[in-house]
Amino acid sequence: MIRCPRCNSTEIYPVAGGYGGYHYRCKKCGYSGALVVEYDDDAAPEEERELQKEYREEVREYDRRRRPFLWAVIILIIIAVVFFLLYR
Incomplete structure (x- = not known):
């Protein structure tokens, strides 16, 4: 489960990806970047x-x-x- 590093939302999706990795965008706060927080379970x-x-x-x-x-x-x-x- 990936989450936004700014608002901890799960409404984050990859915008672009390739050799350098993914670039994500958050629907809730508008965060845009390569850094995301990944959890093993749903609860942070x-x-x-x-x-x-x-x-x-x-x-x-x-x-x-x-x-x-x-x-x-x-x-x-x-x-x-x-x-x-x-x-x-």
């Missing part, structure tokens, strides 16, 4: 659920930290375009 161990919960929290924290930087870059690009158009 509690440890894995906890690890995935920690991973999701780390991703959210990373997104929160990255957001102000992204806005600063967008504002700088807008300012550069305005100066370029005014002082050409």
Whole structure:
């Protein structure tokens, strides 16, 4: 039984495969990649659920930290375009 490493869903399917291995996509969360989690039975161990919960929290924290930087870059690009158009 294969599961999505991001959301632990079983709704994951191979998109492409070949010499390099398979590339999977999750229907539930949209994950796309070669890494999947494989279990011998249908029930995921509690440890894995906890690890995935920690991973999701780390991703959210990373997104929160990255957001102000992204806005600063967008504002700088807008300012550069305005100066370029005014002082050409």
